[in-house]
Amino acid sequence: MGIMVQKYGGTSVANPERIEAVADRVKRWHDQGHQVVVVLSAMSGETNRLIALAKAITDEPTPREMDVMLSTGEQVTIALLAMALIKRGIDARSYTGTQVAIRTDSAHTKARIEAIDDARIRADLDAGRVVVVAGFQGVDADGNITTLGRGGSDTTGVALAAALGADECQIYTDVDGVYTTDPRVVPQARRLTTVTFEEMLEMASQGSKVLQIRAVEFAGKYNVPLRVLSSFGEGEGTLITVDHAEDDMEKPVISGIAFNRDEAKLTVRGVPDTPGIASRILSPIGDANIEIDMILQNVSADGSTDFTFTVAHGDLKKAMAVLEKVAKDVSAREIVANGNIAKVSLVGVGMRSHAGVASKMFSVLAKENINIQMISTSEIKIAVVIDEKYLELAVRSLHSAFDLDAPAP
């Protein structure tokens, strides 16, 4: 008996039949005596359909108007789910981001939630109603419609759960939880019962796309228990918490392995090793709105240095164009680009208390003759860049070596 916030993604509400299935699931929770708030995305495909309409008119759609248009996607699904619940004899009411109200700043298409007025929702819950809220959208101080950016519905769910002091925020999606790694690469991958916010953040930023990073940050900040589960089956999913369960005697050293093929490496060779050189190379890249992931700098014997960094694969061409100008300014010898790389990351809070994780990782890769091109570490993560063709081999070997494989059935 508590307040449950349930968020269903686009594939879970893709058509009337699936919306009916969501209504069945919501009804079960409601019948058990829970107060249920549902947050919905737009039907999968709808956002792309709307963007295509805008692009047919202009290459640069005005962000304010994009938000007016894009916010209609969730407005359709919330109304349909409310109808489906009412058909099942449950009193339900839908609300747009404006109606709730989910107050955001005015950064159209990527707004941030500032406050939520929960009075209306609480009154509905107390009256026995199920409340259905449009995800992804809000309203600024002047009454303009805003959106939170792709995947923003997760953030809406977590923010509502925080505002209402919900017992749990359940994120229903098309996977049944967070896995030790992508089961398409490692069939022995295991669903995690729990994972910490920190681990989830590292895994998300390393390429595991189960949850939006902002939603995890938000949940961590407000200590909202977050659970990822499948909207197509049953099961406990994965609970994301502050720490692993107290009674988990054998806390895992490594919780999961994330990887990302979508990276490219750029090396600026023979740069004079003088102060400020990194900034002179990277500032123009940032100015061009290119995000940088890993950075590495080696000093050569001749007093010059090689400067290496990675960017998203789609930004490689743009980054090259920027660097060619910069290279002359800093008298670099040459620029080398490599699009055939991949990043593999071990993630786990247990790493803090266990020495030797890094050396074990490197020896596992060495045994498979996989050369490490770059290394980056944090408190709970070790990431390496390798040749893309070794990605599957590397992930499988590490998954097995760190005892992540599921027991044979």
Place this chain on the structure above:
Amino acid sequence: MGIMVQKYGGTSVANPERIEAVADRVKRWHDQGHQVVVVLSAMSGETNRLIALAKAITDEPTPREMDVMLSTGEQVTIALLAMALIKRGIDARSYTGTQVAIRTDSAHTKARIEAIDDARIRADLDAGRVVVVAGFQGVDADGNITTLGRGGSDTTGVALAAALGADECQIYTDVDGVYTTDPRVVPQARRLTTVTFEEMLEMASQGSKVLQIRAVEFAGKYNVPLRVLSSFGEGEGTLITVDHAEDDMEKPVISGIAFNRDEAKLTVRGVPDTPGIASRILSPIGDANIEIDMILQNVSADGSTDFTFTVAHGDLKKAMAVLEKVAKDVSAREIVANGNIAKVSLVGVGMRSHAGVASKMFSVLAKENINIQMISTSEIKIAVVIDEKYLELAVRSLHSAFDLDAPAP
């Protein structure tokens, strides 16, 4: 130089290309120095698409939730038009019914406008902006989204024009004005330069579907000059005003001929001619939500009476079922139904000052051997019910006899 409210219907914004054409037209008015407020419908077909989604979930969609869903249609078109205007260098801003705010009562799916807060629009107009408002929708006192019913965008346009004291409310549609009669039946039909509100109301209620009746009533009540024109061509369209132009020396006796095939006639024969008999027959019809158009009662020689009335063709079966019960109660002899009838109406404010319009109408029909089954008159209208097969012949003969034919080219 004045405030122009322009309303574009669903076919005028059916796709991005047509929205661009609307933007071109709006730009021309804006460039001439007018302050322009645009009211839009949803893309044609969109409302039906949404209704089909709701019907896939439930046969009885909750009206409140229907409104949440249906209001998205205009929200998409207003954003797209604003983008198209901004692309043309015009500062533009879109508003939903909630944002404006168009305050209505809470009668979901058929709400009535109670008030409009025009502060925001005036500020935008004064800043040189074009304001694009979602038609068909509003918001009630509790912040719930409401809709005005089919064709409600016309009403939004007129209400905004009234609130802003606009110089004109222009209704852009797929016809280029109001005609003396349907040109598909009479190729010689002429576009009217002006028509009065009263005439327009009679023509609309008699089956001419250019404008929504509520919009015309609203315009008449607040004395808003209303103009119907084509969004696909140029031309002055038809101006709907309080009276025909002063300088129109030869005010027409008849402005137009409306007709309606969608009627059916029911006769209850041999009813005792006692007080209250009409009410005993018609009350059950009204209770069954069947609208009655014309009513006629004849007294027979034997002291009994025949009672005849017309209903929409689609209600004929339902009305028969009701009447069969009633017939016993009032000891009627028999019930006769006729679905093969049509109504033809002459409309014109000039009728008031010209005797002999009725007799001329009857003699024209007699000359063609068309039998008149029912007659109904108002101050500015004479309507007759005839056999459906004579409809085209009747309309053409009357159109010619009352000098409505366009001069030969």
